[in-house]
Amino acid sequence: MITRFYPFALAAISLTAVFTLPAQALAAGRDMASRPAAPPARAEPPSQDTCGQGPAKRLLGTVVTPQARTTLVRAVGHDRIRVIRPGSIITQDLRSDRLNLIVDDSGRLLTARCG
Incomplete structure (x- = not known):
């Protein structure tokens, strides 16, 4: 049926x-x-220095040598420092306790940031 x-x-x-x-x-x-609706305004989180970028920013414009890195390790109190050169492949994991040093082709420090 x-x-x-x-x-x-x-x-x-x-x-x-x-x-x-x-x-x-x-x-x-x-x-x-x-x-589309405008995204809601985000409040900027307070900038906390979780990785020691303050001492690193004092070295802006200088060449990152092994001696400068050793001095920086003592100044920030840890060795979780990553030097990022142009074209280098890096992981995209976010670690607020890691210090990233972004340098140019000659090794001169352009900026330092946590991540």
């Missing part, structure tokens, strides 16, 4: 899809055409 009505049920489902999909597409198009 169910098999006799199967073609009719299939036709009803197909017709429903034909009429509801364009309406859904139009509604989605209207949503996409409207201007």
Whole structure:
């Protein structure tokens, strides 16, 4: 008995899809055409020196040599220091206790930041 009505049920489902999909597409198009809402304003977190970037920023413009690195390790109190050169491949993990030293091609310190 169910098999006799199967073609009719299939036709009803197909017709429903034909009429509801364009309406859904139009509604989605209207949503996409409207201007997106501005993101909520974020309060800037207080800048805390969690990695010792303060002493490192005093060395801006100097060449990072092994001796300068040793001095910096003593000044910041840890050895979690990463020197990032142009084109170097680095991991994207965020560690607030690690000091990143960004240097140029000649090894001159451009900036220091936590991460």
